[in-house]
Amino acid sequence: MKIAVFVSGGGTNLQNIIDAIEDGTLPNVDISMVMADRDCYAIERSLDKDIRTYVLDRKTFSEDAEHNLEDEEIDLIVLAGFLTILSPEFTAKWGNKMINIHPSLLPKFGGKGMYGAKVHKAVLEAGETISGATVHYVTAGVDEGEIIAQKSFNIEENDKVEDLQRKVAAVEGEIFIEAIKQISNT
């Protein structure tokens, strides 16, 4: 299965995919290209493995990405900490072949503007006792697509944003790889 990975941040999830391919957990998966919408550490992780890497302008990302994907026979697009909202045309074309990881238990704490630390802050402010991560298909509605995998963890009384970030990263590592493996086996 040939995948394209879209990134905007630290690239922990991209690294998890790279590691899972290298250690044989994802034997049928190959990263054909990585596309970033800004300068970010994920780019270094990608270049470090000699993966074809593009940095695109956020304003024209969907069109430029479509151009890069042409003639590549990509089976799956993986949004791994990707923050640009893709165009309706792009999601309509790739929706059933595009998955996203989100750092909350959707449908709670999703939607436009809900990303990264903002999600964890909102979760703590709402007094939630559990949080988690979700892998889902991508549709034009932000964070609204069909859920593929979800995993929760307990929030302790003194947990801060950084604690939730750490706990989310751990469950993301598990469910993202599981979801990609499941799709690669179908």
Ligand code: GAR
């Ligand atoms: C991850 O926690 C991911 O769920 C979140 O950004 C982080 C990226 O980390 N994505 C969103 O908030 C998208 N709405 P990474 O760049 O280190 O993989």
